[in-house]
Amino acid sequence: MKLLNNFVSQTLPFVPKQIVSVFAMNYIAGENISTAIQKCRALNKIGAMCTIDHLGESVSDEGTVRKTVDIYLRVLEEISQEKLDSNISIKPTSFGALLSQDNCLENIRKVVKKAHELGNFVRIDMEDHPYTDMTLKAYEELRREFPNSVGVVLQSYLKRTKEDADKLSQGTKANFRLCKGIYNESEKIAYKGIQINENFLETLDLMFSRSAYVGIATHDDKLVDGALKLIEKHQLTKEQYEFQMLLGVRSSLRDQIIAQGHRMRIYLPFGGDWHAYTMRRFKENPDIVGSVLKGFFVR
Ligand SMILES: Cc1cc2nc3c(=O)[nH]c(=O)nc-3n(C[C@H](O)[C@H](O)[C@H](O)COP(=O)(O)OP(=O)(O)OC[C@H]3O[C@@H](n4cnc5c(N)ncnc54)[C@H](O)[C@@H]3O)c2cc1C
Numbered sequence: 001m002k003l004l005n006n007f008v009s010q011t012l013p014f015v016p017k018q019i020v021s022v023f024a025m026n027y028i029a030g031e032n033i034s035t036a037i038q039k040c041r042a043l044n045k046i047g048a049m050c051t052i053d054h055l056g057e058s059v060s061d062e063g064t065v066r067k068t069v070d071i072y073l074r075v076l077e078e079i080s081q082e083k084l085d086s087n088i089s090i091k092p093t094s095f096g097a098l099l100s101q102d103n104c105l106e107n108i109r110k111v112v113k114k115a116h117e118l119g120n121f122v123r124i125d126m127e128d129h130p131y132t133d134m135t136l137k138a139y140e141e142l143r144r145e146f147p148n149s150v151g152v153v154l155q156s157y158l159k160r161t162k163e164d165a166d167k168l169s170q171g172t173k174a175n176f177r178l179c180k181g182i183y184n185e186s187e188k189i190a191y192k193g194i195q196i197n198e199n200f201l202e203t204l205d206l207m208f209s210r211s212a213y214v215g216i217a218t219h220d221d222k223l224v225d226g227a228l229k230l231i232e233k234h235q236l237t238k239e240q241y242e243f244q245m246l247l248g249v250r251s252s253l254r255d256q257i258i259a260q261g262h263r264m265r266i267y268l269p270f271g272g273d274w275h276a277y278t279m280r281r282f283k284e285n286p287d288i289v290g291s292v293l294k295g296f297f298v299r
Pocket of ligand 1: 124125126127153155179180181182183217218219220221223244245246249250266267
């Protein structure tokens with residue numbers, strides 16, 4: 001299967017966009033705000049919360065950055081008007097991190113301020129390692145201003161993560177999403193293999209012991225089981241954590257977790273940049289192809 005996955009992911013760039021869209025649309029909530037809102041409403045109906053993400057990363061022109069900020073401000077307005085149970089997820093490199101870190105922080109501040117005014121929340125996604133420090137700095141600075149309206153992501157494949165979780169959760173109530181990490185990082189800074197899972201559960205244990213709110217972002221059965229054990233160990237109530245999964249991935253596990261009474265949030269990407277997004281995800285993780293093919297044939 002691995003060979004087939006690798007082969008398909010290598011050849012995908014040559015597959016016509018219309019065909020890729022058949023695969024991609026399981027994972028993406030359409031091209032515009034209204035399709036994302038519709039999908040969010042449907043997920044809310046089955047008991048899942050959402051986090052809406054406008055597709056786009058590594059943006060290198062100011063015009064696109066400004067548009068991205070405006071789109072997110074509109075998404076926050078729509079969520080509020082439609083009374084949906086959703087927050088938003090943003091990426092520093094689509095908020096101008098490539099152009100100026102100061103402007104990027106200002107742009108993120110704009111949406112966090114808006115979220116704060118509307119009683120909502122912004123999750124700052126974590127990208128690859130050149131952006132780790134600036135992302136954590138932005139989180140620390142903004143949470144001082146808007147304590148309940150912003151959170152950040154830590155990746156268990158990074159060797160520094162436990163230390164980051166330790167620093168960020170001292171003295172203040174932190175709000176984390178914990179995931180494995182999706183980028184191709186070097187062995188110097190990142191674990192490979194089984195240590196990623198070990199670090200995930202050790203970091204989660206530390207986060208819980210500091211009373212941080214954690215979004216447990218995984219589709220891995222071993223991590224879900226490990227997280228459930230830690231929830232029991234720390235005697236957490238349902239309001240102190242949530243599970244998070246990507247749109248279209250392992251929906252039966254999603255439903256099972258919801259049925260057990262845990263909070264579940266679905267990451268809902270939308271936007272015109274879906275083709276580039278899909279290609280990047282396939283290249284980064286050829287194993288996803290296997291799940292996509294299964295999802296495509298088993299309907
Ligand atoms: C809500 C959410 C937010 C995330 N935010 C970030 C972030 O900010 N920064 C970051 O670096 N990474 C982020 N990720 C990605 C994450 O780091 C992992 O790369 C990804 O979730 C796969 O890890 P896993 O724990 O699901 O385990 P895996 O072992 O990779 O997956 C377990 C099983 O789930 C299925 N699966 C997993 N991912 C997919 C997929 N995309 N498509 C189809 N099937 C799949 C496969 O069947 C696989 O066997 C996020 C993930 C989630 C769920």
